[in-house]
Structures are given as structure tokens and as C-alpha cells.
Amino acid sequence: MRAVDGVFFNMKKGESLGLVGETGSGKSVTALSIMRLIPPPGKIVGGEVLFQGENLLEKPEEEMRKIRGKRISMIFQDPMTSLNPVFRVGEQVAEVFIQHQELDKKEAEEKSVDLLRSVGIPDPERRAKQFPHQLSGGMRQRAMIAMALASRPDLLIADEPTTALDVTIQAQILELIKDLRREVGTSMLLITHNLGVVAETCDRIAIMYAGSIIELARSATLFKNPLHPYTRGLLDCIPRIDAPKKQLAVIPGLVPDLTQPPSGCKFHPRCEFRSAKCMTEKPELLNVGNDHWVACKRNV
Amino acid sequence: MSQFKEKLGSYFGTRRLERLATLNPETKLTLSLLRKSPLAIAGISMVLLFVLIVIFGPYVTPYDPYKLDLSSRFLPPSPAHLFGTDGEGRDIFSRVLYGARYSFAAGMVPVFSAVVMGVILGALAGFKGGKIEDLLMRITDMFLAFPSTILAMAIAAGLGPSLTNAMIAMVVVWWPSYARLVRGNVLSVKETEYIEAARATGETDLNLIFRYVLPNVLSPIIVMATLDIGGAILTAAGLSFIGLGAQPPIPEWGAMVNAARIYALEYWWLPTFPGLAILVAVLGFNLFGDGLRDVLDPRLRRV
Numbered sequence: 001m002r003a004v005d006g007v008f009f010n011m012k013k014g015e016s017l018g019l020v021g022e023t024g025s026g027k028s029v030t031a032l033s034i035m036r037l038i039p040p041p042g043k044i045v046g047g048e049v050l051f052q053g054e055n056l057l058e059k060p061e062e063e064m065r066k067i068r069g070k071r072i073s074m075i076f077q078d079p080m081t082s083l084n085p086v087f088r089v090g091e092q093v094a095e096v097f098i099q100h101q102e103l104d105k106k107e108a109e110e111k112s113v114d115l116l117r118s119v120g121i122p123d124p125e126r127r128a129k130q131f132p133h134q135l136s137g138g139m140r141q142r143a144m145i146a147m148a149l150a151s152r153p154d155l156l157i158a159d160e161p162t163t164a165l166d167v168t169i170q171a172q173i174l175e176l177i178k179d180l181r182r183e184v185g186t187s188m189l190l191i192t193h194n195l196g197v198v199a200e201t202c203d204r205i206a207i208m209y210a211g212s213i214i215e216l217a218r219s220a221t222l223f224k225n226p227l228h229p230y231t232r233g234l235l236d237c238i239p240r241i242d243a244p245k246k247q248l249a250v251i252p253g254l255v256p257d258l259t260q261p262p263s264g265c266k267f268h269p270r271c272e273f274r275s276a277k278c279m280t281e282k283p284e285l286l287n288v289g290n291d292h293w294v295a296c297k298r299n300v
Numbered sequence: 301m302s303q304f305k306e307k308l309g310s311y312f313g314t315r316r317l318e319r320l321a322t323l324n325p326e327t328k329l330t331l332s333l334l335r336k337s338p339l340a341i342a343g344i345s346m347v348l349l350f351v352l353i354v355i356f357g358p359y360v361t362p363y364d365p366y367k368l369d370l371s372s373r374f375l376p377p378s379p380a381h382l383f384g385t386d387g388e389g390r391d392i393f394s395r396v397l398y399g400a401r402y403s404f405a406a407g408m409v410p411v412f413s414a415v416v417m418g419v420i421l422g423a424l425a426g427f428k429g430g431k432i433e434d435l436l437m438r439i440t441d442m443f444l445a446f447p448s449t450i451l452a453m454a455i456a457a458g459l460g461p462s463l464t465n466a467m468i469a470m471v472v473v474w475w476p477s478y479a480r481l482v483r484g485n486v487l488s489v490k491e492t493e494y495i496e497a498a499r500a501t502g503e504t505d506l507n508l509i510f511r512y513v514l515p516n517v518l519s520p521i522i523v524m525a526t527l528d529i530g531g532a533i534l535t536a537a538g539l540s541f542i543g544l545g546a547q548p549p550i551p552e553w554g555a556m557v558n559a560a561r562i563y564a565l566e567y568w569w570l571p572t573f574p575g576l577a578i579l580v581a582v583l584g585f586n587l588f589g590d591g592l593r594d595v596l597d598p599r600l601r602r603v
Contacts, residue, residue: 035500037496037499037500039496040429040430065502065503065504066502067502068499068500068501068502069500069501069502069503070502073500073501074497074500076493076496076497076500077493078493081492081493081494082493082494082496082497083494083497084494084498084511084512084515084516085494085516086515086516086518087511087515095501095503095511096501099501099502099503099507100502144497147501148501
């Protein structure tokens with residue numbers, strides 16, 4: 001089964017790209033593929049991941065390990081379970097410095113306290129000496145962000161960094177990531193199923209459906225002029241406070257079972273604009289002008 | 301004087317106090333959990349008594365445990381000979397105190413070696429998976445397929461009767477259960493998000509195993525090892541009793557009971573006191589292990 005097939009996007013330095021899709025559309029698998037951390041028995045069967053001109057898929061494991069956490073970092077969805085429960089928070093943050101900057105333990109722990117302070121954790125000296133279960137979810141996610149940005153990576157992959165948090169904390173965390181990114185100059189791949197989050201944080205947005213990217217455009221363009229029927233459907237699903245009250249739109253049908261993907265365009269069984277060729281031909285992701293890419297026969 | 305105070309202040313300085321303050325609730329919780337279980341307290345007391353005897357026993361024994369004195373054979377317990385004397389006139393109290401060292405070694409060494417072996421092989425199998433795991437686990441299954449006591453007896457008999465060989469036999473019999481325990485726990489910890497997150501920061505496999513996986517599977521290992529020490533003492537005594545372990549005149553408890561077998565009906569104190577010593581040591585470690593399990597159980601801790 002191909003969980004991800006036909007994902008194509010590029011990112012510039014300092015840019016932020018939002019990767020949006022339903023649960024099971026292959027967002028996280030895409031992220032893990034970039035890091036080359038697909039858990040066995042899964043594996044990458046083809047394609048390339050170019051990072052600063054080099055194909056990461058061809059790198060030896062040892063070199064790849066040095067890239068992880070140093071030049072490409074990742075933040076995970078659930079801060080409650082992303083920290084090792086048996087080590088103090090400060091030690092864990094310090095680990096990044098020991099691993100990638102070869103500082104000794106004492107220096108690293110001092111730096112980690114500074115780092116915790118910089119991500120807005122109050123009383124960092126005390127917090128650094130506590131265990132993860134003694135910190136709140138928001139604080140833990142701040143600590144995770146601190147670790148991810150510790151070595152000033154070129155690319156930050158944030159896999160639903162705010163999904164597990166309260167709405168009020170979500171906004172704070174997004175703001176924090178934005179500030180730190182500006183400071184460090186890191187590019188960010190933000191994975192989420194929340195269009196509101198990407199609208200606020202990302203320069204460009206890529207929409208994924210059933211393992212493929214089906215539309216990619218600048219955020220403003222995408223919200224104003226969505227071309228793919230699925231993207232439209234998604235945008236119609238968002239309740240709006242300024243629109244007249246009516247029943248929310250729903251995309252009919254279900255996400256396809258990827259062990260038996262539909263022929264042609266994977267969205268065609270749910271698409272209201274489908275034509276005969278949608279069932280047989282696979283649409284390619286094409287530039288329709290103004291850096292707006294879409295994979296739909298209707299726009300050719 | 302003020303200088304001294306300053307020094308004292310830096311020694312018991314803020315860092316230290318803070319550390320005490322952060323540890324305190326956990327320690328308090330541990331103590332309160334222990335206090336609620338009188339059996340655990342009893343177990344700890346027995347283990348402590350046992351350890352004290354191991355350390356200080358030989359210095360407080362009134363008699364030489366090996367010295368034969370044919371004029372004082374089969375003396376019943378009395379103030380001069382607290383546990384009486386045996387068929388060769390040796391003081392049983394002194395011999396029991398001395399014997400604690402052999403039993404201690406017979407309990408600790410095999411279990412410790414088995415834990416080390418089991419942890420290495422189990423962690424390797426659980427963490428690496430694939431062919432390595434299959435191979436290691438099938439070997440483990442092979443050992444587990446035999447009844448452990450019979451296998452230990454066969455190995456001890458094959459190597460020749462001595463306490464060292466009995467201990468080797470016990471390691472061979474014991475490590476597979478640790479390998480299984482560790483592998484199972486490693487498998488579940490390996491899937492957790494903090495391992496994935498650690499991988500994403502570029503940790504080496506070795507570091508992942510030692511700093512992330514093993515510390516999180518430590519408590520079941522500790523509990524099982526503690527319970528096993530009791531079992532190991534019993535097995536060692538058992539092997540000695542049937543003549544496959546420590547050989548006379550070594551004052552090992554099992555061997556002493558064995559030597560006293562033929563006099564058991566006329567002179568009850570000969571087998572009784574070494575037997576009681578075995579009972580106390582084994583029971584102590586078992587109760588202590590049970591108590592540890594309760595204290596280390598996170599479900600009980602977080603209430």
C-alpha cells in the first residue's frame with residue numbers, strides 16, 4: 001500500500017509552508033519521510049528529498065543522524081508524551097547541545113536554562129530540574145520547541161504542534177514559533193488539519209488528499225480562489241462568523257481505502273464535477289499561473 | 301567563624317536545598333506507601349538483618365565455624381552454644397552466621413549476571429527487531445522449554461559439584477526470563493512518542509537504548525530481580541542439599557541441612573537453624589520484592 005504517492009513541493013529559505021489534509025491523508029508520513037524516520041516495515045520506495053541541493057534519501061544513515069535535530073528539527077503532536085518521563089526537563093534539552101554542539105554537561109545545562117527562558121517558561125531554573133509530568137502541556141510543548149530550535153536548524157517540521165493544546169495556549173505557541181523562526185531564520189513545514197492555523201502562520205499552503213498533494217498556492221490565493229473541488233469543499237466546511245446562518249457544507253462520501261485506491265483521480269468518487277476521464281486518468285500537479293498548482297482535469 | 305558559616309552555607313547551599321525540595325514529595329510518597337504495608341517493612345527488616353549478618357557475621361561469631369571439637373558433639377542449644385553444636389562439635393550459630401556469606405553470593409551473583417545478560421540480549425532483540433530478534437528469542441524459548449530446576453541440576457551435575465558451578469547453572473537457567481521481560485517492555489516503550497522525538501533530534505541507537513529505553517523499563521526488572529534473589533538463595537541451598545552445590549565442610553545452609561539429615565530425629569537443632577536461616581532470607585527478599593512492586597507501580601503512585 002502506498003500511504004504517500006505523488007507529493008511534490010519546494011520550500012525557500014525562511015519560508016513557511018502549511019501541509020493540510022484529513023487524518024490519514026499522509027501528512028505525517030510525508031514529514032517522517034523527509035527525516036527518513038519511517039518506522040519499519042514501512043519504507044521509502046522511490047523519489048527524492050532535496051535539502052540544500054543534496055538528496056537526503058541517498059545519504060548514509062550516520063550522516064542523516066547528524067542532520068536530524070541539527071539542520072532539520074521536528075516538533076511532535078502530543079507534548080504530553082514527547083518527553084522522556086524519567087529524565088529532568090533540563091537534562092533533555094541539554095542533550096541536544098551535547099549531541100550536536102559537543103558542549104560538556106555543565107555548559108549544556110546552563111544553556112538549556114537560558115533556552116527554556118527564551119521560550120517563555122517562567123522560573124526556568126526550577127523547571128529545568130523538574131520531571132516532565134510536573135509541567136503543564138503548554139510548558140512541555142514550549143520545552144519541545146526549545147529543543148527543536150536549540151541548534152538553529154534550517155528546517156523545522158512541526159507535526160500538528162498545537163492539536164493537543166487548549167485554544168488559548170494554541171495561539172501562544174503559534175506566536176512563539178513565529179517569533180523564534182523570525183529570529184533564527186528557519187523555514188517551517190507546518191502540518192495540520194486546521195485551516196485557520198495555516199492561514200495565520202504560513203506563506204503557502206499545500207492541500208493533501210489520499211497521499212497526494214492536490215493543490216499548492218500562496219495562502220491568500222488559496223483562500224480566495226481555491227481551484228480543486230476538494231479544497232473548495234474543505235473551505236466550505238469552516239463555519240464563518242460573518243456569513244448568514246445556514247447549514248455547514250459537508251463533502252459527501254469517505255476518504256478512500258488506500259489498499260484499494262480509486263482509479264484515475266483519487267477524489268473522483270466524491271467529486272461533483274467529475275467527468276469520464278477523471279475515472280481513468282490520473283491528474284498531474286500543474287502550474288496554472290502565479291505559482292498556483294493544482295491536480296485536477298477540470299482546470300486544464 | 302563567619303567563614304565557616306559561609307562554607308557551610310555553600311555546602312548546604314540553595315542548589316542542594318532546592319534539590320531536596322524537588323525530591324521530597326517523591327520520597328515522601330515512597331515512604332508513605334511503604335509505611336502502609338507492614339509486610340514490606342517486615343521484608344526490609346529481614347533483608348537488612350541478613351545483610352548485616354553478611355557484613356559483620358564473621359566478626360561476632362563466638363567460635364571458629366570449621367573447628368572440630370569431638371568433646372562437645374550434639375550439645376543442645378544453650379547460652380554457650382545458642383543453636384547447639386553439630387555431629388563434629390562445631391558451633392551451629394557460628395556456622396549459620398558464616399553461611400550467610402555463601403547464601404548472599406549464591407543469591408546475588410547469579411541474579412545479577414542473569415539480569416545483565418537478559419537486559420543486553422532482551423534490549424537488543426526488542427530494539428533491533430527483525431532477524432536478530434527472531435534468533436535471540438528462539439534461543440530464549442529453547443532454554444525456557446526445560447523445567448528450570450531440572451535444567452540447573454543437570455548443568456550443575458555436568459560441571460561437577462561446587463558452589464561456583466551451581467551458580468553458573470543458575471545463570472544459564474535464569475537469564476531467559478529476563479530477556480523476555482526486557483524485550484516485552486522495550487517493545488512497548490519503543491513505540492512511544494518520546495523515542496520518536498529523540499530519534500528526530502539525531503540520537504544514536506546506543507544512546508536511545510541506554511538513556512531513553514532502559515531507564516523506562518527499569519522498575520519491572522528491579523522488582524523481578526529482588527524476587528529472584530530469594531528464589532536463587534533457595535535454589536542454591538537446594539542444589540547444595542542434594543550435593544550438587546557447596547561441599548562440606550563449607551558452612552553453606554543447604555549443605556548443613558543435608559549433613560544434618562541423618563540426625564534430624566534425635567538432634568532437632570542440627571537441621572532446624574540453618575533451615576530457619578534459609579526461610580528468613582528467602583521470605584525477606586520475597587516480601588521486599590512485593591513491597592517494591594507496589595511502591596514502583598505508577599498506577600499506585602499517581603493517586
